[in-house]
Amino acid sequence: MVLQRRQITDATATARALDYSLKRWGALTRFLDDGQLPIDNNWAENQIRPIAIGRKNWLFAGSLRAGQRATAVMSLIQSARLNGHDPYAYLKDVLQRLPTHKNHQIAQLLPHRWQPLHS
Helix, strand or coil, rough: HHHHHHHCCCHHHHHHHHHHHHHHHHCCCCCHHCCCCCCCCCHHHHHHHHHHHHHCCHCCCCCCCHHHHHHHHHHHHHEEEEHHCCHHHHHHHHHHHHHHHHHHHHHHHHHCCCCCCCC
């Protein structure tokens, strides 16, 4: 890449792409040193795609506070998914428990610690 870069004019898109890659060469090749690291970040990209697609729609949440609330709910839903829970079942159960749940035990309702009640 270094030899190729020397042959290309500075102001071109190819030169910028090569410069970008060369400056980040250590990070781009990190997966070679650790076999547990993925070669790409496709999984992470796919996880955030729904949020990125809806971003323009969410500009009209109504107010800053409404946007903050929407963010909290979306975070809970995605966290529930990542922890293997059905988001609807998780939210339904948590919202039913909240009125009688003890304040000092609220952490039990977070997605990574939540256990559904068996009826």
